[in-house]
Amino acid sequence: MSEGYAYLPHRLLRRRVRDIPSGVEGVLMAVVNEDVSDCAGYERWVELAYVRDASGREFTTAVGNVEAVERAD
16 A cells, blocks of 8 residues: 655745635645545545645645735735
């Protein structure tokens, strides 16, 4: 049986992003290819983005759900 995850490179790592469905903004901390199956005989791999919000909590969302946040300084 293989490991349950693998880290992936991403152009937005350590940058401010928005989770499109929820509108929550945070910093993209990691992108992981993770086995989310619930049984040993079947693997289901998905690419998850780990985002840390302003409170310091991290949440996951699909990689396709994150977009860069443009800052107007």
